[in-house]
Amino acid sequence: MSATIAVYGATGTTGRHVTTELHRRGHTPLLLGRDHTRLTALGEHPRPAAVDDPAALDRALHGADAVINTAGPFATTAGPLIAAAQRAGIPYIDVAAEIEANLDTFRQHTDSPTLIIPAMAFYGGLADLLATTALDGDTHADEIHIAYGLTSWHPTPGTLAAGAVSAQRRGGRRLRYTDGTLQHHDDTLPTVTWPFPHPLGPQKVLAGFTMADVVTIPTHLQVRDITTYMTTTAATDLANAGTRTQTPETFTVDVQVRTGRTERRITATGQDIYAISAPLAVEATDRILTGRAHRTRGVASAGTAFDAPDFLHALHHHLTIS
Ligand SMILES: NC(=O)c1ccc[n+]([C@@H]2O[C@H](COP(=O)([O-])OP(=O)(O)OC[C@H]3O[C@@H](n4cnc5c(N)ncnc54)[C@H](OP(=O)(O)O)[C@@H]3O)[C@@H](O)[C@H]2O)c1
Structure with a gap:
């Protein structure tokens, strides 16, 4: 068509x-x-x-x-x-x-x-599709963890402008999705190691690097906590706001869903988030x-x-x- x-x-x-x-x-x-x-x-x-x-x-x-x-x-x-x-x-x-x-x-x-x-x-759409696929028809989960393994992130002007507007609207505070609601906070994000699958392998990530998935996923899945992680290299690139390069990043989006004792994992890999x-x-x-x-x-x-x-x-x- x-x-x-x-x-x-x-x-x-x-x-x-x-x-x-x-x-x-x-x-x-x-x-x-x-x-x-x-x-x-x-x-x-x-x-x-x-x-x-x-x-x-x-x-x-x-x-x-x-x-x-x-x-x-x-x-x-x-x-x-x-x-x-x-x-x-x-x-x-x-x-x-x-x-x-x-x-x-x-x-x-x-x-x-x-x-x-x-x-x-x-951001927002892909992890929602991944989490929904992992849940295979279930609509409840205790925890969803979404780890973004970006090799770099050189943002476009549109991304920076959008980020500035969002930051202003939330008064410079951070957001997290916990106990079934979106909450503002001012805590420093901890750095942890996320076990991305081969070939990326374990990477240092910022835990609680909240992205649009905290809006899309709860519109149809009942989840207590959604935690998003971002490789520290990509978070640093974003903070330094370098010009978008000709060599785009590769990405690994690793989604883990836990419901009771059941854990499911689904991973998407590709190149260029734009x-x-x-x-x-x-x-x-x-x-x-x-x-x-x-x-x-x-x-x-x-x-x-x-x-x-x-x-x-x-x-x-x-x-x-x-
Ligand atoms: N969810 C995701 O994963 C995802 C993925 C890609 C992009 N995005 C978002 O999409 C947006 C665009 O990203 P981009 O990478 O394409 O940025 P970009 O290359 O900097 O382009 C920005 C575009 O927005 C237009 N624009 C900006 N303000 C406008 C306004 N007030 N009225 C009309 N047009 C306006 C610009 O028009 P001019 O040429 O006239 O300036 C340009 O066409 C950003 O907010 C970005 O965060 C999100």
């Missing part, structure tokens, strides 16, 4: 990956964004529209079957794009990794007339448009909206799952 799919933030790193993936699958991307000149430089027909101009957004979405929003900070872009998608009667998918913006989207759009899938990307977000978002869009989503309206995470093991299997060219 060939569809016409709007990409908002088409000039960005992730937007360009999404556009490439849409072309690869035979879809027609519409390139949306705020800057006409930068859009035109992409060499395809631009559809400029600022997020504070609803009429321009409506014109830009004309003829689209769905919209994928890759423009962060999502605290600014998600609300207007969701409203425009609802006016157009089309699904909305985003790649937001901003915990506060993701929470807003889940809280504010339970009654949406069109389907909304936030955080359909490396590039992998494109097949995740586009696969989701494909499934929605071909009637392979469990929902047609409201807001849902990847683990709720899709057959998680089948979804992961479909990405076998991009991800190795063990």
Whole structure:
């Protein structure tokens, strides 16, 4: 099936990956964004529209079957794009990794007339699919541990801007998901060693490096504690905010789920956390448009909206799952 799919933030790193993936699958991307000149430089027909101009957004979405929003900070872009998608009667998918913006989207759009899938990307979407697959139909877990084994993390400007907005919204405090709720705290994150499987092997990680998975997973799984870990090398790169290099990171996402005495483990490996977000978002869009989503309206995470093991299997060219 060939569809016409709007990409908002088409000039960005992730937007360009999404556009490439849409072309690869035979879809027609519409390139949306705020800057006409930068859009035109992409060499395809631009559809400029600022997020504070609803009429321009409506014109830009004309003829689209769905919209994928890759423009962060999502605290600014998600609300207007969701409203425009609802006016157009089309699904909305985003790649937001901003915990506060993701929470807003889940809280504010339970009654949406069109389907909304936030955080359909490396952070938020992938670990949700992995944990759901590991649970194999169970909906309860005592603990979920998500260890991110990134060999480096040179962030894009969009990631840094989104992180700054989130940090400001939480008053500079940290977040953790414990006793079934998200809680603010000011504790220093401990460094521990995580036993990543071969070939990465044991790595020093910061424990409690909370990512968007603490929003997506609890929307459909009852979990007491979700703890996220990040390799200290990647956390240091992020803190130093170096320029994104030509050599992308490799990643290992190691998910361990404990329910009583039962422990399950599932691991995904691949390369480039920005590039992998494109097949995740586009696969989701494909499934929605071909009637392979469990929902047609409201807001849902990847683990709720899709057959998680089948979804992961479909990405076998991009991800190795063990
Ligand atoms: N969940 C995940 O795993 C995941 C994965 C990838 C990306 N992301 C998130 O996606 C966002 C984009 O990442 P990126 O790597 O593509 O960043 P990027 O390369 O810096 O690109 C940022 C994009 O956002 C657009 N933008 C920023 N503010 C905007 C605004 N107020 N109105 C309209 N457009 C705006 C930029 O447009 P201009 O060109 O006009 O500046 C550009 O197209 C970030 O928030 C990042 O954290 C999350």
